[in-house]
Amino acid sequence: MTTPNTERRRFTRIDFDARTELQQGDHIYEVTLIDISFNGILIKSARPLNLSLGDEAFATIHIQGDSLSIRTPVSLTHKHEDEYGFLIENLDLDSLTLLRRLVELNLGEPSLLERELDHLFTTETD
Structure with a gap:
């Protein structure tokens, strides 16, 4: 079983x-x-x-106004003062595609993106 700290290291955080x-x-x-x-x-x-x-909630991240949004169920995994960390539960295909493109643009290297996707799908099937 993986812990949130282990998961955090597997996935690049994009500001x-x-x-x-x-x-x-x-x-x-x-x-x-x-x-x-x-x-x-x-x-x-x-x-x-x-x-x-x-606790479970639903997050909407507006990428480009209201026309492009990542929409996903999330659950609260940690909080510290005014910061809250959520685990993404199930991305629909459109949201996954947008997030994939966002990560791809920020990583700048296809092999890093492939590694992240590998971790994502390995984690989901465990």
Whole structure:
């Protein structure tokens, strides 16, 4: 079984500034995206979020206005002060394609992208 620290090392975190919303039930929080990887997201919130470890939510990361968005279920894995780390649960094909392109552009080397995708699909099937 892998731990969040082990997972963090397998996936490159991409610093990315995009309008991000986190929805849990009827609550929608406007948050700041700090970074994103194939494994999860790290956000910052100006106000405390009423979430406990393991709580599930839905994240929307607006890549290009409202026309291109990564939309994914997430679960809270850690929090420290005003920062919250979430595990990405299940990306749909469109969101996975957008995230793949974002990582690809930031890594700049196809072999690194292939390694990350290998880890992603190996982790999902374990």
